[in-house]
Amino acid sequence: MRAAVCTAPGGPEVLRIRELPVPEVRDGWSLVRVEGAGLNRSELRTRQGHSPSVTFPRVLGIECVGTVADSTDPRLPAGSTVAAVMGEMGRAFDGGYAQYALLPNDLLMPVTTTLPWDVLAALPETCLTARGALDTLGIAPAGGGRLLIRGATSSVGLAATQIAAAHGIETAATTRSKDKAQALKAAGADHVLLDDAAPLLDTVRALWPEGPDYVLDLVGAATALDSLRLVRPGGTVCVAGSLSGWLIHDFEPIAMIPTGTRLTAFHSDTLKGAGGRDTLQRVIDDVEAGIHRPHIDRVFALDDIAAAHRRMEADLATGKTVVLPWAHATGT
Structure with missing residues (x-):
């Protein structure tokens, strides 16, 4: 699989695209095919070296959406649409800046939606x-x-x-x-x-x-x-x-x-996993009904992750920046 690895503390250039093995599931964890991930300023500060508990190299990303590829939990069958937020994603273990992520079952929130991946990724x-x-x-x-x-x-x-x-x-x-x-x-x-x-x-x-x-x-x-x-x-x-x-x-x-x-x-973190599932589903339902409209600033491919971080660091974004790990690079 392809992943954006933060190789060391530093500027956006320390985010390097690497080929990594697809993680194998283990008890209490399931494999998610990541279809989208929202970017957050906490990831920027981690990249800069301001998170003392984080060791490098690390795949950043404190949130993602996608589908369950391999499950160890009968409540999360393969093919389920899920979202995950926080719980030390991208800090203690690899997060959403990758095509696949191995995540604890108690972080995964199954949701029902018809929203496109970029819109869904902007929500959690x-x-x-x-x-x-x-x-x-x-x-x-x-x-x-x-x-x-x-x-x-x-x-x-x-x-x-x-x-x-x-x-x-x-x-x-x-x-x-x-x-x-x-x-x-x-x-x-x-x-x-x-x-x-x-x-x-x-x-x-x-x-x-x-x-x-x-x-x-x-x-x-x-x-x-x-x-x-x-x-x-x-x-x-x-x-x-x-x-x-x-x-x-x-x-x-x-x-x-x-x-x-x-x-x-x-x-x-208060609303991670099951505690946030109902709240997130309510938000998704409101977006589908047109009550709320997520503000997406720009959508990047994984290859353009350094450019996405440069834009975020320069405070140029108005709204959410999203990365799609399977999208083709634009070179922006």
Whole structure:
């Protein structure tokens, strides 16, 4: 089989296409023919060497969709369409940047769908994170309220914007690029706020003097403390992204979390395997019904994986980047 192997920490050039043996199934694991994999910034940071637990060489990829090729679980017969997310994929064991992946049975989520592979591949990590983060914030259908999404032009941000709009939540979405404002409007954002030179606090207070009821922070470490100042007293901030890294240095909770304000987090590992299957199927059904439309930035062949990482690293993508391991290279 062909796989994109991260040979060592470094730039996109360390992702090399290699011929590897197709893994053999073992007890508790099944072989998946990978038809599509969404790219994520956590893979970029792992590639750069910022994941101390990861050893190289490693096939990256924390998510994938495909069909079961060889199963050790009667609940996952050969030919089943499945998705897999997290659970140390692409970190402790090889992940989705390959034509086949050997994955633990408890990670595999069987789904029913007529969606093409590129569309299905854009959904698992992105939509499970968006849906789970909004649930963690306490946003309910038709529940009302004001939501600020930071890092909204990320794939998760666009998905969360769509879901919130469908729930009738008044939503403000931030971007650092005027060129991406239209994509946020198209996703259903009521307000698009430029998070550039002007202090975002001033921009948000001009819109909502008391602040939003909820802040979904997808930028993460660099903005989490600022988000606590933006939300209204007694509001909730959920950190569900790490576009700026994983650590908040010199964090003093008592001094930095305003009294009564809630700081929480959502991690998609919460919805892996059976725990996420029903949620993912609901998302798939909504996409098939036209309620939601995944935002796919670009689709790459496996041979073009380095180009895909360069685009992601340069923050050029608006929405989800997808790789199709069996597609022919385009040279882009």
